[in-house]
Amino acid sequence: MNTGQYISGIGHIGLIGWLLLGDAFAPAPEPFDVTEVAVVSPEEYERIVGMQQPPETDSEAPTPPQPSEPEAPAPQPVTTPDEPPARPERDPKPETPPQDDSPDVTEILPPEPTEVQDEPPEIAPPPVEDVVVAPKKSLRPKPRPAPRVAPEPVAQPEPEAKPDEVVREEVRKDVAGETQKDESDATAPEEAAKEVVTEAEDDPSSAPVSSLRPKTRPSRPTAKPEDTATDRRSAIEKAIAEAAGPDAAPADTPEAPAGPPLTAGEKDALRVSVQRCWNTGSLSSDALRTTVIVGVKLFENGKPDVGSIRLVSSSGGSSDSARQAFEAARRAIIRCGASGYNLPKDKYAQWRDIEMTFNPEKMRIK
Amino acid sequence: MKHVLTLLSALLVLGFTVPASAAPLRIEITEGVIEPLPYAVPDFVAENSAASKVAKDLARVVAEDLSGTGLFREIPAGAHISKITSFSSPVQFADWKAINAQALVTGAVSLQSGGRLVVKFRVYDVFAGQELGNGLQFAGTQDGWRRMAHKVADAVYSRITGEGGYFDSRVVFVSETGPKDKRKKRLAIMDYDGANVQYLTNSANIVLAPRFSPTGDRILYTSYETGFPRIYVLDVASVGRRVLEQQTGTMSFAPRFSPDGRTVVYSLSQGGNTDIYRMDIGSGRSKRLTSAPSIETAPSFSPDGSRIVFESDRSGTQQLYIMDANGGEPKRISFGQGRYGTPVWSPRGDLVAFTKQTKGRFHIGVMRTDGSEERLLTASFLDEGPSWSPNGRVIMFTRETQGASGSSSLYTVDITGRNLKRVKTKGGASDPAWSPLQN
Amino acid sequence: MKHITRAVLLTSVLALAACSTPDRFSGDEVNLGGVGDPGSPSDPTSPAFFQETVGDRVFFTVDQSNLGGEAQVTLDGQAQWLLTNTDYTAIIEGHADEQGTREYNLALGARRANAVQEYLVQQGVPSSRLRVVSYGKERPIEICSHEACYAKNRRAVTIISADYNS
Numbered sequence: 001m002n003t004g005q006y007i008s009g010i011g012h013i014g015l016i017g018w019l020l021l022g023d024a025f026a027p028a029p030e031p032f033d034v035t036e037v038a039v040v041s042p043e044e045y046e047r048i049v050g051m052q053q054p055p056e057t058d059s060e061a062p063t064p065p066q067p068s069e070p071e072a073p074a075p076q077p078v079t080t081p082d083e084p085p086a087r088p089e090r091d092p093k094p095e096t097p098p099q100d101d102s103p104d105v106t107e108i109l110p111p112e113p114t115e116v117q118d119e120p121p122e123i124a125p126p127p128v129e130d131v132v133v134a135p136k137k138s139l140r141p142k143p144r145p146a147p148r149v150a151p152e153p154v155a156q157p158e159p160e161a162k163p164d165e166v167v168r169e170e171v172r173k174d175v176a177g178e179t180q181k182d183e184s185d186a187t188a189p190e191e192a193a194k195e196v197v198t199e200a201e202d203d204p205s206s207a208p209v210s211s212l213r214p215k216t217r218p219s220r221p222t223a224k225p226e227d228t229a230t231d232r233r234s235a236i237e238k239a240i241a242e243a244a245g246p247d248a249a250p251a252d253t254p255e256a257p258a259g260p261p262l263t264a265g266e267k268d269a270l271r272v273s274v275q276r277c278w279n280t281g282s283l284s285s286d287a288l289r290t291t292v293i294v295g296v297k298l299f300e301n302g303k304p305d306v307g308s309i310r311l312v313s314s315s316g317g318s319s320d321s322a323r324q325a326f327e328a329a330r331r332a333i334i335r336c337g338a339s340g341y342n343l344p345k346d347k348y349a350q351w352r353d354i355e356m357t358f359n360p361e362k363m364r365i366k
Numbered sequence: 367m368k369h370v371l372t373l374l375s376a377l378l379v380l381g382f383t384v385p386a387s388a389a390p391l392r393i394e395i396t397e398g399v400i401e402p403l404p405y406a407v408p409d410f411v412a413e414n415s416a417a418s419k420v421a422k423d424l425a426r427v428v429a430e431d432l433s434g435t436g437l438f439r440e441i442p443a444g445a446h447i448s449k450i451t452s453f454s455s456p457v458q459f460a461d462w463k464a465i466n467a468q469a470l471v472t473g474a475v476s477l478q479s480g481g482r483l484v485v486k487f488r489v490y491d492v493f494a495g496q497e498l499g500n501g502l503q504f505a506g507t508q509d510g511w512r513r514m515a516h517k518v519a520d521a522v523y524s525r526i527t528g529e530g531g532y533f534d535s536r537v538v539f540v541s542e543t544g545p546k547d548k549r550k551k552r553l554a555i556m557d558y559d560g561a562n563v564q565y566l567t568n569s570a571n572i573v574l575a576p577r578f579s580p581t582g583d584r585i586l587y588t589s590y591e592t593g594f595p596r597i598y599v600l601d602v603a604s605v606g607r608r609v610l611e612q613q614t615g616t617m618s619f620a621p622r623f624s625p626d627g628r629t630v631v632y633s634l635s636q637g638g639n640t641d642i643y644r645m646d647i648g649s650g651r652s653k654r655l656t657s658a659p660s661i662e663t664a665p666s667f668s669p670d671g672s673r674i675v676f677e678s679d680r681s682g683t684q685q686l687y688i689m690d691a692n693g694g695e696p697k698r699i700s701f702g703q704g705r706y707g708t709p710v711w712s713p714r715g716d717l718v719a720f721t722k723q724t725k726g727r728f729h730i731g732v733m734r735t736d737g738s739e740e741r742l743l744t745a746s747f748l749d750e751g752p753s754w755s756p757n758g759r760v761i762m763f764t765r766e767t768q769g770a771s772g773s774s775s776l777y778t779v780d781i782t783g784r785n786l787k788r789v790k791t792k793g794g795a796s797d798p799a800w801s802p803l804q805n
Numbered sequence: 806m807k808h809i810t811r812a813v814l815l816t817s818v819l820a821l822a823a824c825s826t827p828d829r830f831s832g833d834e835v836n837l838g839g840v841g842d843p844g845s846p847s848d849p850t851s852p853a854f855f856q857e858t859v860g861d862r863v864f865f866t867v868d869q870s871n872l873g874g875e876a877q878v879t880l881d882g883q884a885q886w887l888l889t890n891t892d893y894t895a896i897i898e899g900h901a902d903e904q905g906t907r908e909y910n911l912a913l914g915a916r917r918a919n920a921v922q923e924y925l926v927q928q929g930v931p932s933s934r935l936r937v938v939s940y941g942k943e944r945p946i947e948i949c950s951h952e953a954c955y956a957k958n959r960r961a962v963t964i965i966s967a968d969y970n971s
């Protein structure tokens with residue numbers, strides 16, 4: 001071979017190598033805290049909870065006399081110190097109770113940022129799920145009342161019907177602008193249905209089993225590369241297979257067909273789908289000035305991999321407002337993707353990774 | 367052979383040009399919906415039997431606070447699939463998703479001997495399947511249970527919307543009885559939602575327009591106790607009061623505190639002319655800030671204390687002006703058709719709320735401090751006297767109905783103009799002023 | 806009139822007239838008896854006479870505090886009466902209708918009361934005998950929400966009271 005071919009070969013191999021191994025690099029850091037959490041077995045969890053006895057600081061000041069009413073209280077916010085493994089209960093910090101003159105002690109807002117990060121949130125969600133990694137299908141129905149979320153939304157028992165109606169009715173009343181009501185109608189019954197067909201069934205990999213839990217964030221680095229690695233390998237395999245002959249069928253393993261480019265109409269359909277669930281009504285004016293770019297991976301059935309939803313970047317606001325904006329965007333992606341976004345399967349490779357920019361400029365309170 | 371295969375596959379991959387690692391699909395979402403966020407707040411768990419009533423009551427007040435904002439819609443208990451029976455048990459998110467609750471608030475209460483109440487809560491993003499932020503725990507007396515509920519609601523509201531809360535606050539106002547020509551007025555104070563009313567004066571004399579100090583410990587108001595309108599300061603805890611300005615031949619009214627609580631800005635009428643003055647409360651020394659032959663009144667400080675917005679009819683009709691807090695050349699900021707009055711600077715510093723009269727109707731409105739982006743939020747026979755919630759998101763004002771049987775009530779409206787509703791008061795009420803968030 | 810008669814009449818008027826406090830508002834009728842009786846409206850030295858015959862109030866147009874011709878006639882009469890009956894002081898109440906915000910109406914009422922005071926002073930009434938107060942829109946006389954009522958509420962009322970200290 002001559003030099004040219006040699007260099008070209010090196011280059012290609014290098015490129016392929018990067019493709020295969022690229023995801024081993026750390027994912028983009030998030031603007032807010034990601035918490036590390038230890039996975040706890042149910043037994044250990046019980047033990048920890050049992051041992052919990054929050055002592056409370058008593059720093060109530062005597063109340064000054066009021067003209068004619070019972071006194072306003074001395075609520076004290078008490079926050080817990082860190083202690084791995086995380087517990088749902090919180091030990092009050094032995095803070096010196098502030099001023100005795102004022103009965104009202106509030107450090108509620110300050111403690112939030114100083115709050116322990118390796119806390120219960122990760123544990124509180126069923127530890128049951130943690131243990132259930134392998135036999136995902138058999139254990140899945142346990143936490144989720146599968147029978148209740150049977151496919152036909154209309155045929156739901158009383159409790160289901162009520163929320164449906166409530167949702168439908170109230171959305172109509174509450175709408176004050178360009179809201180669309182359909183999604184609420186569709187969503188409630190659909191959600192019920194789709195629960196059964198959750199991530200577990202269609203997943204190409206095992207990672208999504210725990211994808212709903214926040215603790216998957218730390219595990220994501222491992223999950224994602226596996227996931228994408230698998231896909232990429234499959235893609236390459238498929239490409240090779242296809243190149244090999246016209247009758248080469250797609251392998252049974254989930255593949256990533258690329259297909260012709262996505263049409264504007266298809267992209268638009270996705271956009272419209274997400275829009276219906278993007279509720280900016282409860283966002284602060286700061287958050288409404290913040291544009292966020294949210295990354296998400298979709299499974300082949302069009303459903304979002306909840307654990308993959310991440311804030312890629314934000315602009316126009318503080319990190320706090322970015323968090324609010326991100327959460328609203330995340331809710332939108334999850335809710336409207338609950339039964340899978342309507343995207344052509346044969347172009348899966350093109351829409352497997354999505355970055356959505358949520359720009360609230362038009363939604364702003366003036 | 368291996369070499370060739372690798373090379374071949376590499377070439378083939380590139381031949382297809384669309385690698386699995388292609389740039390992600392990028393789409394832009396620029397429009398969404400605006401609707402109340404559906405949430406659920408099941409009864410708080412009573413950790414001992416003594417707490418069972420207050421556990422339910424707490425959850426109800428939290429729900430009233432959240433739903434009352436117009437930004438949240440409660441999914442009632444009747445629709446809930448699973449119950450929260452223990453504060454530390456894992457949440458069955460599927461059950462809450464199934465009823466479309468996007469946020470879930472859980473809580474637990476224990477009532478100990480001696481009336482000590484301990485309240486804990488958590489808030490969850492149901493669809494993301496995780497807790498939002500960290501829960502908190504409050505401790506206090508049983509009597510203060512409503513305040514604790516308001517604090518829980520403030521934390522939930524704040525966590526989800528990103529706004530500061532405003533539920534743990536009070537409102538001072540004028541309680542009114544009697545017909546229009548024989549109105550009895552007295553100062554009263556209540557929780558922002560109308561609970562826990564206390565009266566601060568009797569109705570022997572006309573009292574007007576009370577305003578809180580920045581820490582909520584004192585109230586400025588105008589009273590006809592001496593036969594002339596004069597400004598007084600009242601200490602909330604002791605209900606003791608003293609007059610601030612009592613020169614013979616003068617009348618004073620429309621007092622407001624500076625953000626540091628040490629200065630009062632007010633109007634003084636002398637010889638038929640009304641101008642704006644400031645007074646150091648401690649020393650009683652006052653300084654005149656305007657000296658025009660026109661009417662200058664209704665001053666309000668900016669939250670940083672550097673400027674004052676007020677109304678003046680120097681141009682021929684009432685308009686809004688901003689000047690330096692030490693006086694100086696005022697700059698007009700209102701230019702629309704009609705008359706503008708009672709300006710109040712938002713605690714966020716970004717907006718001024720006001721009363722506007724045009725074509726025989728009254729409106730509450732807001733505008734930016736440079737006068738731009740004027741928006742009217744209400745319209746009626748007589749709306750006036752806006753006051754801001756501590757988070758600058760809601761405005762409370764007086765609405766009076768017309769005719770011989772007309773009476774005054776307090777109303778609130780969101781700054782988007784949505785969610786207009788009446789504040790429950792016993793009898794008539796006017797001139798509300800919102801306290802800061804209680805600490 | 807002889808001095809003694811005047812003294813007697815004044816004394817009886819003082820005995821009969823109610824002491825008025827500054828924050829009493831006008832509109833109360835004073836009817837003290839028949840024609841010619843001391844203190845009755847036909848007694849030119851009585852407050853009743855001042856109220857009903859001289860006219861204790863003047864009216865204004867919307868947002869204005871200037872005195873029209875009719876107002877000036879009334880005030881001329883008031884000045885005359887006050888100059889004649891020197892044992893009285895007066896407090897002038899300024900009022901506004903409900904078509905305005907609270908503070909502005911207080912200031913407007915002050916302007917109106919002051920306009921009356923200045924006019925009376927111009928007519929020779931010593932300013933030491935006059936005080937002003939504003940009630941803004943707090944004390945309407947008429948409570949319908951129409952111009953007919955509003956016109957009556959836009960007023961300045963001169964309330965005389967015997968000055969025991971003179």
